[in-house]
Amino acid sequence: MSTDFLTGLRAEARAHADLLRPGALDLDRDPGRARDPVLPWRRFAGLPAEYNPDPLRVRGRTAPLDTCVQQVVAFEELARADAAAALALPGPSMSGFVIGDLAGEAQRRRYWEVVGGEGAWTFFGMTEPSAGSGPAGMSTTLGPDGDGFRLTGTKRYIGNGARARIGVVFARRHAGPLGVVATLVDTARDGFTAVPLPTTGLRGLELSELRLAGVRLDAGDLLGRGRSATRQGMWAATRTFHRYRPVVAALALGVAQAGFDLVTGVRRNPGGPARAVLDDWRQRLLGTRALVLAAARTADHDPSDGTLASAAKLRATRLAEDVTTGAVRLLGPGANWEHPLLDKLVRDARGFEFMEGTGNIQRLTLAAGYLRGRLTDVRAA
Numbered sequence: 001m002s003t004d005f006l007t008g009l010r011a012e013a014r015a016h017a018d019l020l021r022p023g024a025l026d027l028d029r030d031p032g033r034a035r036d037p038v039l040p041w042r043r044f045a046g047l048p049a050e051y052n053p054d055p056l057r058v059r060g061r062t063a064p065l066d067t068c069v070q071q072v073v074a075f076e077e078l079a080r081a082d083a084a085a086a087l088a089l090p091g092p093s094m095s096g097f098v099i100g101d102l103a104g105e106a107q108r109r110r111y112w113e114v115v116g117g118e119g120a121w122t123f124f125g126m127t128e129p130s131a132g133s134g135p136a137g138m139s140t141t142l143g144p145d146g147d148g149f150r151l152t153g154t155k156r157y158i159g160n161g162a163r164a165r166i167g168v169v170f171a172r173r174h175a176g177p178l179g180v181v182a183t184l185v186d187t188a189r190d191g192f193t194a195v196p197l198p199t200t201g202l203r204g205l206e207l208s209e210l211r212l213a214g215v216r217l218d219a220g221d222l223l224g225r226g227r228s229a230t231r232q233g234m235w236a237a238t239r240t241f242h243r244y245r246p247v248v249a250a251l252a253l254g255v256a257q258a259g260f261d262l263v264t265g266v267r268r269n270p271g272g273p274a275r276a277v278l279d280d281w282r283q284r285l286l287g288t289r290a291l292v293l294a295a296a297r298t299a300d301h302d303p304s305d306g307t308l309a310s311a312a313k314l315r316a317t318r319l320a321e322d323v324t325t326g327a328v329r330l331l332g333p334g335a336n337w338e339h340p341l342l343d344k345l346v347r348d349a350r351g352f353e354f355m356e357g358t359g360n361i362q363r364l365t366l367a368a369g370y371l372r373g374r375l376t377d378v379r380a381a
Helices: 003-017 021-029 031-035 068-087 095-102 105-118 233-266 272-301 307-331 340-354 359-371
Strands: 056-058 061-063 121-125 141-145 148-158 164-172 180-186 192-196 208-217
Touching: 003 056, 003 061, 003 068, 021 031, 021 068, 021 340, 068 233, 068 272, 095 105, 095 121, 095 164, 095 180, 095 233, 105 164, 105 180, 121 148, 121 208, 141 208, 148 164, 164 233, 180 208, 180 233, 233 272, 233 307, 233 340, 272 307, 307 340, 307 359
Parallel strands: 121 164
Antiparallel strands: 056 061, 141 148, 141 164, 148 208, 164 180, 192 208
């Protein structure tokens, strides 16, 4: 993908981001505002062409945002305006990757007709209250029930869960990591309940708890049927994490850039230590942007390799926290009250640490990648 095209894509996304910025604080106060998107969301949803009558166009070409490279460029700019609003847009988000990897034709049609046709939100139901995203401790079960199944358990910290129409739930059919399967679940099913959770930052995402009280499923709801056990639930989940972590890194990078922009807009000609801090941030922003783009290219080429994705998320998350907290110090006492957007940025920046694996998880992935020869130097992370 040419540099010229990506430059044009960044400019288009930045122009659209101007629609999000005025409502950022309102959405932070009332996440329900996300149900009436101010952005032409189909341009950023990564929908298949047949479900997208209004794709984003860049210099006369369609930009379907169906690659990680296109997504990180666009979502960094949206997050520069409001990361929570970008995350709260209708569309496939993470569940779309699982559908692409595992769904049969009828399941794909069912999923995309809801998401693309009606402008619905979706969810990715992996994380559990006591086990996180680890398959070993997963307690949600898919048990037999006559000629079908019953889905029982609890998922927590699920983005857009309370407003979603359809999504993917991971559950255990039998012991061991190969016993985890992915299911396609409509939220209108009996026994499905979603409750929003109170959060400090990224409130527009409306993190939720999903309560699955014997939700009835049939064979058509099981994703990956007919595949080997090594190419089902956790295989698809891992590939999804590897492809979405660069996007999370781009969102964190957008928040860091927003903090930098706010400080340089207030302190236009800083001197002494402040200038040195801003120069350091400027270089780190450039370096992190290059790393995020490299991670996105790797994810598009080989979704089984999450090494650079972990490096990008780790570095961008750290940068977002450093810039936003550092901005408060540079602007002095009362900065959070004088600049409400900065207060929001500080809170939002903390959320990325817990999205798609904490820093320790990313370090473990980096170590494994290094030992396998996928990195020659991990110091940059």
